[in-house]
Amino acid sequence: MSEIPWLTIVGLGEDAPEGLSRASLAALETAEIVMGPPRHLSLLPDVDAEQVAWPVPFADGIARLIALRGRRVVVLASGDPFWFGAGSSITQHLEPDEWVALPSPSTFSLLAARMGWPLEQTKCFGLHAAPFTRLRPELACGVRMIVLLREGAAVHALAAYLCESGFEDSLLTVFEAVGGSRARQTRAVASVLPEVDFTHPVCVALEVSGQGAVLPRASGRPDIWFGNDGQMTKRPVRALTLSALAPRPFEHLWDIGGGSGSIGIEWLLTDVSLSVTCIEPREDRAARIVQNAATLGVDRLHVVQGVAPDALEGMTRPDVVFIGGGLSLALLEWLEVHLPAGTRIVANAVTLESEALLAQTHARLGGDLLRIELAQAAPLGKLRGWKSSYPVVQWSAVL
Structure with missing residues (x-):
């Protein structure tokens, strides 16, 4: 029989102690120390264990708990500790055989x-x-x-x-x-x-009910959702760019030349496991990226104000890189030298100079080179005609 873990995480309902399971009651009866918020401690039946209030902020209690390793400890949590609860915040610091959880029904x-x-x-x-x-x-x-x-x-x-x-x-x-x-x-x-x-x-x-605007699910959300000063990857090109970036669960993106942050934000909207760092040299745009991300519910987006490639030193390595601004030979060479094989890169270019740079890079490293030409109907006198946007050249490759 394996050794009983030193830590038991007990989920409490509002009707404790009446609602406690036999296993939870047994853990409390044999505990030397019970830790938990004061409200949870007040719900306990009579126990002989020393009662310790979990400190605020919550993180301060982790070291205090770990210092008790080897003693019989019970930590109190609400309902199911592993559904928006304290469970994972605690167990990530422990080995699997150090703890056991006894949940109650979640809220x-x-x-x-x-x-x-x-x-x-x-x-x-x-x-x-x-x-x-x-x-x-x-x-x-x-x-x-x-x-x-x-x-x-x-x-x-x-x-x-x-x-x-x-x-x-x-x-x-x-x-x-x-x-x-x-x-x-x-x-x-x-x-x-x-x-x-x-x-x-x-x-x-x-x-939910009302006439409020609904954020579409598909990549290429309408431009109106993103505050900007005109420096933004527009909706059709953004949709094609997200398709080329091809986000997969748990991947990290570098969005270089963030502008409005629209690429990084749409990347995060794809899945909650994704992360992104936006690199933006201008202070006003960096602040706007933060605001746009917060408004659309992806406040986990991280912004670094600086110029690539200098700003990239020491940053968490990405799985995918998007270059929407600041494209240069020095940046491409830095990425090629410092990033591991398998890293995906997507770069968009509008000027002739940056287009030529992508053509040369494509010839050297391979990948896909796509020219995107779009036109939108617009008034032409009393009639209508096609108003063309600047063509965009997109290079995508795997190092």
């Missing part, structure tokens, strides 16, 4: 059961420490969401955000202390949410 499961919603078709968000804009890519009529919130005041802030986004007709069902003796439920439309002092812990079941 998501409890709310779905009360609402009668199929959980696999319901969007689930933990916004304890994240902005409401994380919801933006999912806001569309008919979408159902379960949203965990940090505090009672956040319910009114969520309703205000929905109204600002044009979804003021959304139906909110607010749950306080769900599953516990203090449980309370309030149902209202976002635009007429009553002035109730909601109390923690609080969460919302949300049915």
